[in-house]
Amino acid sequence: MNATVTLADVVRLLAENEGEARRGLSMVPSENAMSGISKLPMLLDPYHRYFFNESDHPDRWHFRGAQKLRDLEMNLTVPLLRELGRAEHVSVRPLSGLSAMTLVLAALGGENGSTVVTIAPENGGHFATPSVARRLGLEVEFLRGTGPHELDLDHAAELVARVRPSLVYVDQSHCLFPIDVASLVTTVRAASPGTLVHVDASHWFGLVLGGAFRNPLDEGADSVSGSTHKTFPGPQKAVVLTRDAGIDQRVRDTQDYLISSHHFASTIGLGIALLEFRDCGGAEYARAVVAHTRRFGRLLDERGITVAAKERGYSAGHQLWLDTEADGIAPKVASDRLFAAGLRVNFMAGLPGFPGQGVRIGLNEPTYQGLAGDDLVELADVFAAAVHDTSPSEDLAGRIAALRLRTRFGAAVGSTSPLLENALALCADALRTNPLVSRSAQVIAS
Template structure:
């Protein structure tokens, strides 16, 4: 008979061996203070390895400036500020200066994205997506979202906020070669389904969507377009991608911690006053209460940096992604979208079937201090999630460290040396540690 403790262990979703190691560390420490030291040591090891010795090519990550990072540890982070901005709308007294911080953040976000409304209280962009579905749909409504093998993300599928809301989810037809919406197929399918909302959210995002055309189609029955710009938000603010709120989207969410290069959190933006109450009611009191004012201050500081440096920074990110895609293709790696210049964003996608699967390749590159992620590509099936055919490679972090097109040739060589076993992962790792010594400073900020 299985006892309760064994059953709990069996049902654990996390890696049992990693948790076992953590338990052993805790049990072998003679005091809570020594346990805390183990935590501090792990943080320091990560800062040295990931922060100073690796080529971080993850599309969802960007280093924050020293000012933004310092604000995340500021005293205001111990303060609670439940409610909307303004003394009569707060649950707590003593928020005079917090109101200043939050108002500056809201107005800065409006200025960066040229929007009428913005909200700063979302701890993650996925929470922003749930706010949109809560505000603009009701359970049982039909919606259309992008399926995952062609770039979509779980936040708009059955296993994310859209599914939690109880929506009927249909696929947006995608062109697997052009890597954008198949407009003809979409028009036919949308007119049959008449979705209340069409969500354009893609974690594998290389090219703009035909937003204007899609918006005109869904207007026929009063449908709306929701743009999930988790990855593209900084590119949009920097004028390097399409402008969803002016091309037909009624609302846009995004991550502050990806191309925008702020603290990990969510941003939500819209122009239409008609949806203002439903959206803000979904945010508070439904999904956000005390919302980490230190993070809000850091987000405001990142927005101020973006006003000064965003266009230049985002332009270089795209140039670097295009240069890296081109270099990898010329060296024998099959890159998606090569006939269209590889990308219009911060990422490129490699088809690595000639070298293994995406999981194997990402792990092998990781041993050489090259950090990427496995990724589904259009030829894959949803069940290939653990062992997909693709690799996603981003240029946000290396760009903020000062790298430009010439360095992308070097980065491509590092990758090829691992993929083709020209050098051992240990040799490449040592070369990268040495290479990174010249790229330690954070650029595109006031510090």
């Protein structure tokens, strides 16, 4: 059967999408951008290679394609994760947040028939956690609370004491405010001392590494995982961190048969992104994400869009939830109008506290791209005009393209985020002195 899409179609569609991406702005909270230099390994030979010999044992180089680059994982990515995550043990094997979830449940959830406790969907728990756990032969019970962002610790104490779970898996997926991990850990320890507590910090991970959120390991959690492409501006991947050597060994014993290729080039890209994050303003970026999110919630509220959790300052992190149904506009219609204006957002059911669908947005990528100050006012004006359909979409798209143009080339125009601008400056000498790297990087630099 002949393919209906030709190679010419592929190139054309990719080019069209790239043009739209450079003129538009993603506000999907589970996505982020990354620098050109951190994407570079995925264009080069490491993308095709396996890497298994973490110990650098001379007899274990069964796959030799990564041998010269072994230090980029073991002496760059892993030590930076230990440093920024304040963890002695790190796994970079998971391919995504869901891959990390599966690994942790398989490693720490116990034998078939063991019970794991996780957060109820109406309190923000991830939709996939119970299904993955049950497919691994585990029983599932739910932590619940009186509101979408609080847990009932009395209920948690009773539940944990009664079922004695092997693992409490804290899986906030839909989240505006983090739960109190320290209080939950104290509750679990008192009710069932042998129960482990794992925190899936995927949405918060960049805020944790940047110090804007408290590290769950400091709060007493036994382990933490996170995807590296939401609030952290890195590749689509995930990691597991712990300070407990026994837990680390259980994860390693399990990952050997759950994950084969861990996408070595992405792991190198993660190391570059971590280096940029540490040395080029990651902490400032994390604080700016939180500040921009709260400010943008207020700006939208002032422009007649109903924003959830107004009474609590809209958000403690990077997400905002918009109840456009309350404003007489179906979420899909709002999303379509925003897309026509060059803004990409989520609309979905299942947001805690929403009877139907809502619009979910994030300020993580706009902050990474460099929007700040009056840019946020302009963004809010365009956003509200698109939702309320008060201006032609082509005019609004032009205004968003102008915003992106001011931030796109960073150091050249002086309007990018400090993290991205400083990262560009850091790698400038390397690009100038290596023609091969320079030519490759120019393709993806922006």
